[in-house]
Amino acid sequence: MAISQPNIVFYLADDQDVGDYGVYGNDLIHTPAVDALAKQGVTFTNAFTGQAICAPSRSQLYTGNYPLKNGAFLNHVPVKDSQISIAQRMSKLGYEVILAGKSHVKPESVFDWDHEWESVEGSGPRKNIPLENIESYFKSAKKPFVMFIASMYPHTPYHKVTGASAKDMKFYPHNEKNKNSQKAVDKLAGYYRNVEEDNKQLENVIRLVDKYLKKNTLLIYSSDHGVSGKYTVYDRGLKVPFIARWPGVIKAGSQSDVMIHYTDVVPTFIELAGGKAPTELDGKSFAAQLKGSTKPVHKYVYGVSTKQNTLATKVFPSRMIRSKNYKYIRNLNSIEVVEQNLGNKPYVNEFIKMGAQHHASVPYEELYDLTADPYEQNNLAASPRYQKLKLEMANDLLLWMKQQNDVLSGNPGIMPILDARYKLDKPSKYNKIPKELENTLKAEDYLYLHY
Structure with a gap:
């Protein structure tokens, strides 16, 4: 066994916005463990996941492939068994x-x-990481290892807080209006409290790593996606915190704006272990960038979104391509194009139209200058100045969709409805549908995938 093979510990938080850390600019939230880790290692400011939802984000992290290729692009579903x-x-x-x-x-x-x-029972609203198992393993490990420590915090349910003050929290363009709602402020305070709970767990992991694994250990912290951008392809959903510490290898207190992606983790770990990553993986190694290289890893990263298999289930898929400075989004069942998505099945058409109408304010195309407009407030898609750039990014996005065998990369006008856990025609408190559309869809109306 090569002595140079590092141990790798990857701590993954659950549903925390990249802007909600001290190191990423929020000085009102309490994240001392993450901030301390940043002082000891490298902070990536352009790290991304390909889908802002739990199972798809984790599946790409563990396979090195985007959700469309690995198969988990709906929540709660498995990857393809060929992965x-x-x-x-x-x-x-x-x-x-x-x-x-x-x-x-x-x-x-x-x-x-x-x-x-x-996870094990704790005193808070979520279960805790299995710290005893982790410590026991650190003590007795005989081989190099990769350990993913997956926290359940700060995901809902949140700690219950009443009477919180908006002045104690940081607001952004997407949640600025919540300042005036005490209910929303109390909920945000509960989220902040859950963030603190997660930091305590990370603090314990850092303590154990420092106690038992002092030499040649790479420790990474991230969160699977942002909570305020969940189910979307905006940066507040897809941009993730990513901090890495490796004493003697990674420069302490450094920062990198190189774009990296969750699909890159598998090839990176393979390279660090002395292997060679297969070329069929979507991701690329950023081992050199961990050590300070500023060479780009990607020209573009990509993202997908579906509103199917969510509680308020609707037909409204989106695809995204992002460079370091610009983002292009195509919302494929926008109200602008819904008529061309209709086929010869009346009930299916009703659900396709319902999806478009539910998101009637969302345009077919979106283009953002992320340098001037990091919170994606000013859509430039119709601006004459940006038509050449938009066309270039749109063409690359369509090519990527084809390479991914995207269910939406076929002929124009095809808008499949996907076999999912939450059915479009089953009413619930989250899914309000007209009485005449209840239980109208048949098995043959759905596009069946691999599960």
Whole structure:
């Protein structure tokens, strides 16, 4: 076994916005453990996931492939059983691969961890990471290992807070209006409290790493996606915190604006372990960028969104392409284009139209200058000045969709409805539909995927 193979500990928080850390600019939120880690390592300011929802985000992190390719582009669904996970790939390089805490990925045949420990009961609204198992393993590890420590915080339910003050919290363009709602302020205060809970758990992990794994250990912190941009392709959903510490290798207190992506984690870990990542993976290694290289890893990163298989389920898919400075979004069932999405099945058409109408204010195309407009408030898609850039990015996006075997990369006018856990024609408190449309869809109306 090569002595240079590092141990790798990857701490993954759950549903926390990238802007809600001291190190990322929020001086009103209490994130001392993350901020301390940043002082000891490198902070990436352009790290992304390809989908702002739990299972798809984690599935790409563990497979090295975007959601459309690996198959988990709806929440609560498995990846294709042909996928090869990081557990299998790192095992071939002499590593043990462990998942400690929240899973949210399947099937077990793909995610066949060497050890898996579930979250444990705690005193707060969420379960805690299995700290005893983690410490025991750190003490006795005989081989190099990768351990994903997946927290359930700060995901809802939040701590209950009443009488909170808006002046104690930072607001952004997307939630500025909440300042005037005491209910919203109390909810945000509960989220802040959950963030503190997560930081305490990270603090314990750092303490154990420092106690038992002082030499040659790469420690990474991230959060799977942003909560305020959940289900969207805006940066507040897809941009993630990403901080890495590796004493003696990574420069302390450094920062990198190189674009990296969750699909890059698998090839990066393979390279660090002495292997060579397969070329068929969507991701690319950023091992050199961990060590200070400023060479770009990607020209573009991509993102997907679906409103199906969410509680308020609707037909409204979106696709995104992003460079370091610009973002182009195509909302494929916008009210502007819904008529061309209709087929010869009247009931299916009703649900397609309902999806477009539910998001009637969202245009077919969006283009943002992220340098001048980081909060994506000023849509430039109709501006004559940006038509050449828009066309270039749109063409690259369509090519990527085709390469991914996207269900929406076929002939224009095809808008499939997807077989999902939450059915379009089943009413619930989240899914209000006209009485005459209840239970109208048949099995053959759905596009069946791999599950």
